[in-house]
Amino acid sequence: MKQEIIDLVFPNPLPTPEELETKYPVRNLLQGAQVTRIAPSPTGMMHVGTVYGALIDERLAHQSGGVFMLRLEDTDQKREVKEAVDLILRVFNDCQILNDEGPVFGREEQGNYGPYFQSARKEIYHAFVKKLLQEDKAYLCFCNEEENARLHDMQAKANVRGGYYGAFAKCRKLTEDEILENLKAGKSFVVRFKSMGHYSQKIVLSDVVRGKREFPQNDLDVVIMKGDGLPTYHFAHAVDDHLMRTTTVVRGDEWLSTWPLHAQLFEALGWDMPKYIHTATIQKIDEKGNRRKLSKRLDPEANAMSFSENGYPRTALIEYLLNLANSNFEDWRRANPNAPYQDFPFSAKKLGTSGALFDFVKLDSISRDIIGRMSAEEVYNETLAWCEKYDADFAVVMKENADYMKQILDIERSGVKKVRKDITKWSDVKKESLFFFDNQFTQSKESILEQLKSLSINDINDIVDVFNKLYDINDEKDAWFEKVKQVAQKVGFTCDMKAYKANPEAFKGNVSDVATVLRVFITGRTQSPDLYAIMKVMGKERISKRLTRI
Numbered sequence: 001m002k003q004e005i006i007d008l009v010f011p012n013p014l015p016t017p018e019e020l021e022t023k024y025p026v027r028n029l030l031q032g033a034q035v036t037r038i039a040p041s042p043t044g045m046m047h048v049g050t051v052y053g054a055l056i057d058e059r060l061a062h063q064s065g066g067v068f069m070l071r072l073e074d075t076d077q078k079r080e081v082k083e084a085v086d087l088i089l090r091v092f093n094d095c096q097i098l099n100d101e102g103p104v105f106g107r108e109e110q111g112n113y114g115p116y117f118q119s120a121r122k123e124i125y126h127a128f129v130k131k132l133l134q135e136d137k138a139y140l141c142f143c144n145e146e147e148n149a150r151l152h153d154m155q156a157k158a159n160v161r162g163g164y165y166g167a168f169a170k171c172r173k174l175t176e177d178e179i180l181e182n183l184k185a186g187k188s189f190v191v192r193f194k195s196m197g198h199y200s201q202k203i204v205l206s207d208v209v210r211g212k213r214e215f216p217q218n219d220l221d222v223v224i225m226k227g228d229g230l231p232t233y234h235f236a237h238a239v240d241d242h243l244m245r246t247t248t249v250v251r252g253d254e255w256l257s258t259w260p261l262h263a264q265l266f267e268a269l270g271w272d273m274p275k276y277i278h279t280a281t282i283q284k285i286d287e288k289g290n291r292r293k294l295s296k297r298l299d300p301e302a303n304a305m306s307f308s309e310n311g312y313p314r315t316a317l318i319e320y321l322l323n324l325a326n327s328n329f330e331d332w333r334r335a336n337p338n339a340p341y342q343d344f345p346f347s348a349k350k351l352g353t354s355g356a357l358f359d360f361v362k363l364d365s366i367s368r369d370i371i372g373r374m375s376a377e378e379v380y381n382e383t384l385a386w387c388e389k390y391d392a393d394f395a396v397v398m399k400e401n402a403d404y405m406k407q408i409l410d411i412e413r414s415g416v417k418k419v420r421k422d423i424t425k426w427s428d429v430k431k432e433s434l435f436f437f438d439n440q441f442t443q444s445k446e447s448i449l450e451q452l453k454s455l456s457i458n459d460i461n462d463i464v465d466v467f468n469k470l471y472d473i474n475d476e477k478d479a480w481f482e483k484v485k486q487v488a489q490k491v492g493f494t495c496d497m498k499a500y501k502a503n504p505e506a507f508k509g510n511v512s513d514v515a516t517v518l519r520v521f522i523t524g525r526t527q528s529p530d531l532y533a534i535m536k537v538m539g540k541e542r543i544s545k546r547l548t549r550i
């Protein structure tokens, strides 16, 4: 293409491709080290799929002694970028997905391969657009929106494949004089890639997880530089991932169909392609029973922030996503209950290729296990930090009763074989602890009777009276249980559960009913962690206040 045209398109000096290759040299890393990047478009929301991709990137990079970058695809200038980036960094920090390069949480931008915001890389893209124009591998297109819409309608009516290609690529045929005329008349333009592909021919590409895949070649002359001078995703992907020396591109499988185009761009620019992993999208079964992609608009769980807001521990989402990514994570976790998740040998090869279903039951169970592995002190600190953000009133209660709260949280925790599993999220701590506080605990005769429906009021009162006489807060657990049995016998309930089950009609009740009576009086519910431990923590005074006849 004529130099005159190129000078009109790029009137200002640009770095040369050679200068850029020198400025961003091949990285000096150990063999096998992977350089990965997550490249979100900053929007007001962080999709859980982005966290999934970032986690895979982070694991691949850090497990191999490589580098993990955050690059912002902010070429859609209409959006509010600063807040969106803060949000991304906050989620990364919450989840402990720590990037080495790009904007980092609480620090200046890091790394020698920046800028990491695409909007600040205009000159770099222009250097390569210019090169493609010079080599006749790209051309200017002056078609406006109206013309493009007309083309689209015409193709739809004629029932032919849509797009700017072959005979439909009008501006590909412009003469240099016509181009100059248009430029001089101030007509706006985009730059299109001059595809040399044939749709009827095939290209085979290889994905790390999916293996070899055959596609039709790309023959579309796609836009590589928009009217505002910024690149499209396709072009920016090639330029950035080449110059940032990305070794492995991990991205959603919605990019599979444009992969042949990307292969052509790399070839036209004279570069080797990185390796690719196209990840399956996270899906859900909706109310109508249909399987679909998690939707930003419809599904609260699509929002990565919602998990910490709802009180899941920071690693719950990560361990859940690791379990989605590598199904052997669960077995590994069982065998290594106390190891940091970073010790898990993550494998790209084990990633699934069909959409994984988001499953709250699984997330909750992973979360309960994570909390179950923590000490009471850790649970206290994490819960307090969460309450300070989301439940200020309970935060005050926690701080004013710190020792008592820690004892409550230690029930069925340290030194037991089976740790309590009643806390899934930090928000459950309040629910599971409020009854320990007298000013939060009210209980009517009606609610007691409702919960103890199968027993008579006389028996209930007798149980309370007899237990009150026998109870000694200093009793060890065995002695305590012996006393519960004594109560049963004294009120005419059986301690022989086998006999009871064989013929329940023959008895007024059994020893377990006695424990339930005590539990309902003391906790206000029929289910709770270990009653003996609860009574110890509550102390003599509270217990005798609660154990009064109705």
Ligand code: GLU
Pocket (backbone or CB within 6 Å): 038, 039, 040, 041, 073, 237, 249, 250, 251, 252
């Ligand atoms: N901004 C693109 C996206 O959010 C990035 C895709 C990629 O990782 O290359 O889908």
